[in-house]
Amino acid sequence: MLRLNNIIAGYGRTRILHGVTLEVPKGGLVALLGGNGTGKSTTLKSIVGIVSPQEGEIVFDGRPINDVPVERRSAMGLSLVPQGKEVFGEMSVEENLLMGAYHRRKDRVGIAEDIESVYQRFKRLRERRKVPAAMLSGGERQMLAIGRSLMSRPTMLLLDEPSAALAPKVVEEIAEAILNLRELGLTLLLVEQNVGMALDIADHIYVIRGGRIAYQREVGEGIAMDELREFYLGGKEHV
Ligand SMILES: Nc1ncnc2c1ncn2[C@@H]1O[C@H](COP(=O)(O)OP(=O)(O)O)[C@@H](O)[C@H]1O
Ligand SMILES: [Mg+2]
Numbered sequence: 001m002l003r004l005n006n007i008i009a010g011y012g013r014t015r016i017l018h019g020v021t022l023e024v025p026k027g028g029l030v031a032l033l034g035g036n037g038t039g040k041s042t043t044l045k046s047i048v049g050i051v052s053p054q055e056g057e058i059v060f061d062g063r064p065i066n067d068v069p070v071e072r073r074s075a076m077g078l079s080l081v082p083q084g085k086e087v088f089g090e091m092s093v094e095e096n097l098l099m100g101a102y103h104r105r106k107d108r109v110g111i112a113e114d115i116e117s118v119y120q121r122f123k124r125l126r127e128r129r130k131v132p133a134a135m136l137s138g139g140e141r142q143m144l145a146i147g148r149s150l151m152s153r154p155t156m157l158l159l160d161e162p163s164a165a166l167a168p169k170v171v172e173e174i175a176e177a178i179l180n181l182r183e184l185g186l187t188l189l190l191v192e193q194n195v196g197m198a199l200d201i202a203d204h205i206y207v208i209r210g211g212r213i214a215y216q217r218e219v220g221e222g223i224a225m226d227e228l229r230e231f232y233l234g235g236k237e238h239v
Pocket of ligand 1: 011014016034035036037038039040041042043
């Protein structure tokens with residue numbers, strides 16, 4: 001479904017990714033773990049086209065997409081739920097959802113159906129549909145950010161640290177929502193610093209350090225936490 005081959009990317013002259021290679025199979029739930037500033041968000045931005053790699057190839061649905069513009073990638077089915085639960089604070093919940101369908105704003109019937117399906121998935125959003133997004137709790141804002149992404153009818157969702165700054169009980173809710181999306185048939189790439197949550201729900205993990213993949217394992221292969229911690233925090237650097 002998605003494959004990154006040796007991606008080198010950065011900002012201006014600063015290189016952040018030094019050759020990231022990873023793969024997300026169709027219907028899979030893959031987690032990309034790593035500490036602050038290791039290049040996780042830059043990887044996701046490269047996939048949706050906000051950052052243009054200097055080298056390497058991104059293949060989505062069998063097609064190289066390096067030269068495909070952001071909006072076109074979104075129409076192809078890629079959607080990013082950005083870090084920080086970013087929503088339009090002064091707009092209502094429902095207006096935020098409408099923004100997610102902006103590129104097909106003439107499709108009134110389809111949009112109404114999609115909003116209904118977001119409300120069925122996240123019942124609290126229905127109760128709060130007229131409320132400005134700034135008034136939502138962290139968990140509700142994350143649900144809204146995910147809901148807004150779903151409004152573009154993606155086939156693959158990229159989630160950037162959805163569990164950050166949430167209470168453990170809310171993290172569980174978000175984890176469950178992610179598993180439900182997977183059951184719906186979505187392909188998922190989850191960026192996390194919450195290793196426990198990622199190991200609970202992902203079927204494959206990658207650890208990125210200093211802009212390189214330092215470790216990867218199938219979950220269930222008996223991941224040794226000591227080993228994982230070592231790759232996560234420092235020391236070794238090979239796959
Ligand atoms: N827009 C930007 N311009 C310049 N440097 C950036 C920009 N965004 C991120 N960086 C730098 O790139 C590095 C990796 O950032 P990022 O990919 O956001 O890391 P992570 O998501 O793993 O915390 C950091 O050192 C960060 O300061
Ligand atoms: Mg980040």
